[in-house]
Amino acid sequence: MTAVRGGLRSWLLSELRYVLTALAYFTRIPVPRWVGYEAHYLNAAARYFPLVGLLVGAVAAGTYWLALQVWTPAIAVLLSMAATLLLTGAFHEDGLADSMDAFGGGYTREDTLRIMHDSRIGTFGAVALVVVLALKWQALAALPPTLAIGTMVAAHGASRLFAIAYLRTLPYVRPEGKAKPVARDLHGAALAVATVCGCAPLFGLPWPLALAIPLVLLPLWLWLGAYFRRRLSGYTGDCLGMAQQLAELTILLLVAAWTSF
Numbered sequence: 417m418t419a420v421r422g423g424l425r426s427w428l429l430s431e432l433r434y435v436l437t438a439l440a441y442f443t444r445i446p447v448p449r450w451v452g453y454e455a456h457y458l459n460a461a462a463r464y465f466p467l468v469g470l471l472v473g474a475v476a477a478g479t480y481w482l483a484l485q486v487w488t489p490a491i492a493v494l495l496s497m498a499a500t501l502l503l504t505g506a507f508h509e510d511g512l513a514d515s516m517d518a519f520g521g522g523y524t525r526e527d528t529l530r531i532m533h534d535s536r537i538g539t540f541g542a543v544a545l546v547v548v549l550a551l552k553w554q555a556l557a558a559l560p561p562t563l564a565i566g567t568m569v570a571a572h573g574a575s576r577l578f579a580i581a582y583l584r585t586l587p588y589v590r591p592e593g594k595a596k597p598v599a600r601d602l603h604g605a606a607l608a609v610a611t612v613c614g615c616a617p618l619f620g621l622p623w624p625l626a627l628a629i630p631l632v633l634l635p636l637w638l639w640l641g642a643y644f645r646r647r648l649s650g651y652t653g654d655c656l657g658m659a660q661q662l663a664e665l666t667i668l669l670l671v672a673a674w675t676s677f
Contacts, residue, residue, distance in 0.1 A: 430460075437461040442468045443503050463606035466577040466614035473572030473617070476500045477565040480556075489564070490557040496568065497553060508579075511657015512548060513541030518654070525648055529589070532654050548665055555668035559675060563621070570617040570629075571667040577614025578633055578663035579656040585641060589650035625674055629667055636666060 436447040438461040451457075479499040483492035501509070514532050520540030522528030531538075537545075556564050584603065618626045640659055644651045 433457060434461040435464045435467065438464040438468045439471070442507060443472070444505050445503070460606070462580055462583060463609040464613065465580050466573045466610050469572040469574075469576035470569060470613060470617060472500050472503055473569035475503055476568040476572065480568065481561070481565060484561060489561065490553070493553055493556040493564070496556075497549065500572075508657040508660045509545060509549075511654040512661040513537050513545050514654040515541075515658035516544035517541040519647060522647075528647055529652070532652060548661055552665055552668050555665075555672040558672050563671065563675065566617070566620045567668065567671045570621055571664045573617050574614050574629065574633070574667060575660045575663035577610055578637055579660040580610060581637060582641060582644070582651050582656065582659065586644060587650040588652070589648050590652055621671070622674075625671055628674070629670060632666060632670055633663055636663065 433451050434457060436451045437453070437457045439445055440447045440451070441458060441461065442465065476496040476499060480492045480496035483495040487495070514534075514537075517534075517538040517540045518528045518532035521538060522531050556567065559567060584607065615630070618629055621629075637659075640662065644655050648655070
């Protein structure tokens with residue numbers, strides 16, 4: 417019995433370490449020093465990336481609700497977006513900008529990877545950021561408050577599942593990089609945990625949306641994966657950021673379109 421308890425305690429401690437590792441990787445929230453860092457922690461933590469997305473979505477929803485007590489929905493949405501950008505350090509938005517600069521300005525695979533690695537933002541990246549952020553703002557501002565809150569949480573969680581699903585199907589193309597420790601096959605229990613965390617909040621939305629969102633995201637996921645394979649023969653960390661942003665935007669636009677009928 418003592419051995420069983422010890423094994424259970426060790427397992428729970430490991431899972432907590434992976435959750436906190438995911439939290440430290442995707443947000444600016446400090447974590448305890450005992451968490452430490454090993455490359456395999458980050459790989460194991462990938463299963464909890466959608467869970468961190470739910471936390472980010474909850475912060476967005478909470479900020480939106482509080483701001484809505486004072487300001488208009490448009491201002492409340494903008495403040496909620498600002499809160500998530502501060503919380504994450506614009507982690508995924510940076511990946512979107514770098515990817516759009518690279519895919520827009522690179523002609524060969526080598527040129528594309530070189531531009532993607534450059535931290536400076538170019539025209540393609542700047543335009544993409546403005547358009548995507550503006551569309552997300554307007555889509556959320558058009559929703560009734562209750563639906564907007566549920567959509568924020570669902571979009572942040574599901575979009576991160578959308579992005580890390582490429583760990584299952586595509587190779588990582590750089591010999592090193594911030595995403596390199598994550599870039600291993602996601603399978604079995606880890607994939608199941610990520611799927612549950614990413615999909616569960618969808619069922620808090622009206623049932624037609626809970627069914628429609630996966631059906632719309634699947635062809636986008638297949639097309640984007642084929643594009644990454646054709647242009648790069650795989651993916652980079654910036655590609656995952658781009659994928660997350662496009663999936664989040666798609667969900668918001670789909671919900672906004674549903675409310676207009």
